[in-house]
Amino acid sequence: MPIRLLLSLALACAVGLAQAAGEPEFALTIRDHKFTPAEVRIPANTKVKLVVDNQDATPEEFDSHALNREKVIAGKSKATVFIGPLAPGRYSFMGEFHADTAQGIVVAQ
Amino acid sequence: MRTPAHVLAIVAAALPLLSLAPLAHADPDDYVAVPAVEYGEREIELRLGTASPTDDPHRQSAASLAFGYGVTPWWATEIYGKWHRSGATSFDAVEWENKFQLTEPGQYFADFGLLVETEFPHDHAEGYELRIGPLMQKDFGPVQANFNVFLERHYHASEPEVTELEYQWQLRYRWQPALDFGAQGFGEVGQWNDWAPARAQEHMAGPAIFGKFPLGGRQVLKYDAAVLFRLSDAAPARTFRAQVEYEF
Numbered sequence: 243m244p245i246r247l248l249l250s251l252a253l254a255c256a257v258g259l260a261q262a263a264g265e266p267e268f269a270l271t272i273r274d275h276k277f278t279p280a281e282v283r284i285p286a287n288t289k290v291k292l293v294v295d296n297q298d299a300t301p302e303e304f305d306s307h308a309l310n311r312e313k314v315i316a317g318k319s320k321a322t323v324f325i326g327p328l329a330p331g332r333y334s335f336m337g338e339f340h341a342d343t344a345q346g347i348v349v350a351q
Numbered sequence: 352m353r354t355p356a357h358v359l360a361i362v363a364a365a366l367p368l369l370s371l372a373p374l375a376h377a378d379p380d381d382y383v384a385v386p387a388v389e390y391g392e393r394e395i396e397l398r399l400g401t402a403s404p405t406d407d408p409h410r411q412s413a414a415s416l417a418f419g420y421g422v423t424p425w426w427a428t429e430i431y432g433k434w435h436r437s438g439a440t441s442f443d444a445v446e447w448e449n450k451f452q453l454t455e456p457g458q459y460f461a462d463f464g465l466l467v468e469t470e471f472p473h474d475h476a477e478g479y480e481l482r483i484g485p486l487m488q489k490d491f492g493p494v495q496a497n498f499n500v501f502l503e504r505h506y507h508a509s510e511p512e513v514t515e516l517e518y519q520w521q522l523r524y525r526w527q528p529a530l531d532f533g534a535q536g537f538g539e540v541g542q543w544n545d546w547a548p549a550r551a552q553e554h555m556a557g558p559a560i561f562g563k564f565p566l567g568g569r570q571v572l573k574y575d576a577a578v579l580f581r582l583s584d585a586a587p588a589r590t591f592r593a594q595v596e597y598e599f
Contacts, residue, residue, distance in 0.1 A: 324457030
């Protein structure tokens with residue numbers, strides 16, 4: 243019984259990992275500790291890929307409690323953040339290291 | 352991510368070691384690990400836990416103090432000093448924890464990671480302990496679900512070596528950054544391939560709270576705490592556990 247349970251878990255993991263798909267891609271830039279665009283419109287109920295280009299020399303953390311994401315992006319580098327599928331609505335995010343200026347919102351519609 | 356394949360290869364090589372360690376009680380300050388790694392983040396972590404007496408006349412309490420670092424986008428490492436109190440307080444062990452993020456959060460139907468812990472007890476009669484297992488996370492709208500399974504084994508211990516199977520889970524409803532709420536559970540079923548009778552297994556679960564307070568710049572204070580109630584005879588009647596992390 244325990245062995246079958248472990249094998250089932252392993253199989254579920256393998257199947258899940260094989261389910262990678264091409265998600266719609268959206269670009270987001272960090273410059274002078276601000277997000278551009280500050281509002282990202284994405285299709286509702288669809289998983290999307292945000293490609294975040296940090297053009298500042300310092301690292302930033304894409305942080306969103308609503309989206310359940312925390313991702314550190316080194317200075318002068320890009321990172322991918324997968325979000326969704328989201329119900330229609332507005333989901334705020336910020337750059338945690340410069341929260342006074344780095345604010346944005348994802349609008350799922 | 353290219354490196355998780357290397358991690359899995361290393362783990363595959365290490366797994367036979369686990370099949371070569373006695374039933375142990377879970378530390379009351381254990382916590383639910385999540386698969387994500389925060390690159391470049393440094394943290395100081397304090398864990399506390401206390402459990403009602405079971406087969407010992409004294410309350411079992413534990414505390415850990417750790418320093419951790421996100422070395423790469425997929426690997427975080429942490430060193431713990433652990434103390435234990437059962438009547439008297441004593442230094443218990445040094446633990447080295449390594450967490451590997453195997454998938455990008457949200458990319459697949461669930462997120463996966465791997466936790467590898469090596470503990471070097473102060474009491475050399477306990478040998479040393481290896482704990483290894485997958486970390487899994489899935490979001491259901493505003494609810495985050497985690498489920499982890501671990502194989503744990505003592506080596507070079509004075510008692511017979513067996514490999515035990517443990518699990519932990521949590522549900523977290525994202526309400527406010529400073530206060531999320533949900534539930535956590537922990538359990539041990541005995542030897543991984545020959546589970547103990549139900550009365551000898553430890554299962555406990557209860558309500559939990561979580562939160563995060565930005566302190567400016569890179570500094571963040573995170574916490575989570577739970578009160579766990581006995582779900583099987585071998586488990587403590589009540590356990591309180593808490594974790595505070597200062598990230599910088």
